[in-house]
Amino acid sequence: MNAEDNHVDLRVRRTRKLLWEALLDLIMEKDFETINIKELCDRAMVHRTTFYSHYQDKYDLLEQGMQAMYNEMTSLWPSPEKALAQFGWHTPPENFVHIYKHTAENRDFYHRMLCRPGVSSFRSQLSQYFLEYAQARFDRIDLPDSQVPAQAILRFIVGAMLELVTWWVESERPQSPEEMALYTLRLITYGVYPTLGIDPQSHNP
Amino acid sequence: MNAEDNHVDLRVRRTRKLLWEALLDLIMEKDFETINIKELCDRAMVHRTTFYSHYQDKYDLLEQGMQAMYNEMTSLWPSPEKALAQFGWHTPPENFVHIYKHTAENRDFYHRMLCRPGVSSFRSQLSQYFLEYAQARFDRIDLPDSQVPAQAILRFIVGAMLELVTWWVESERPQSPEEMALYTLRLITYGVYPTLGIDPQSHNP
């Protein structure tokens, strides 16, 4: 995936790729916790000792794979400034659109990671990423003093966002990413602004 | 907990109680997955073979304990009909209040189960309970034809709800359960109604 990958021994890249694909395969079939390293290696056609020369354990492998997914998803997001500049009540937000597109392209993966019960560490990590991004946007807006703490609002946004994505990933999805992005925007901001005491129609966040 | 418990051998009740408390203890200290049955039994001061005469494995124990928690939480909820009858924009919804109270009373447990990364199966099961209840309420409301599917709206509600509870459980919580219930109601319904094309102020859901 990276440019530096070409300098890495071909065998190493192949081994890692095989192990990751085997994990994805197995994760579609059974719960992550019930997967053991022997069956993972059998599936990957890699010797068990080779696995241990690359990863500490199965959690290590999972984490490195998840990291790659996060990077893919967020690498296309606009900066908070750009996102604010593009804001409009009838414009599907670019970052939301990317989220829906990316999850659709990797539907199997996200389905397994997010839908019930899924891998809890993935959900919470993703939630963390979303939170940081939302926080950065929030910091650039003038907010009135509210009884509801800003942190609670942010968590509301992230929780709603994640659950909508999860629903979309596991549903038949007649909606396009753009439609979903717009609905998501509305469900969230229509809720947030009046609660904070701002008129959503007159105010441009 | 149940009335029938008195007919059950004292030793059996004691053993189960000790094992559950030991699990709670350990779950505060480390990830559920890393807990093994030997250390659980040591903590509970119960022999390992005794554990196996009560439960299949640690997941079985966890599930039975979680079940008891769900029951405690939902046993106090009003029926969907009653909840609808009590609705008001300035009345903290009774079920929401119960949720915040119950989670506050069992804060350690919910903190461990919901906060990151938590036990994913608990979150998803709880989410399922919420969904069914919200569904039942939704079924009793006349909804206009909307581009946004009802299921997506329900998932939005549940996701937002759960995340707000999670935030509250892990925060310092200067807010009372009643306040949180009211904010939760507003964040959610202010977002839902306009998105569905209904004026929230004029419409009584």
Add this chain to the structure above:
DNA sequence: AAATTTAAACGACACATTGTAGAAAAAAGG
């Protein structure tokens, strides 16, 4: 194309954990 370097495969190992079985000891319950 050959030489060098590096990674993968192999078999063996110690170790921990799981889940089960049967007999002895302990403690409820009536």
Add this chain to the structure above:
DNA sequence: CCTTTTTTCTACAATGTGTCGTTTAAATTT
């Protein structure tokens, strides 16, 4: 106090983990 039930105890097989040298194979370099 006697019967019944549960718990403890010891032992066991089965499975999975993580680590070592050594050998084999294949990629990279010259």
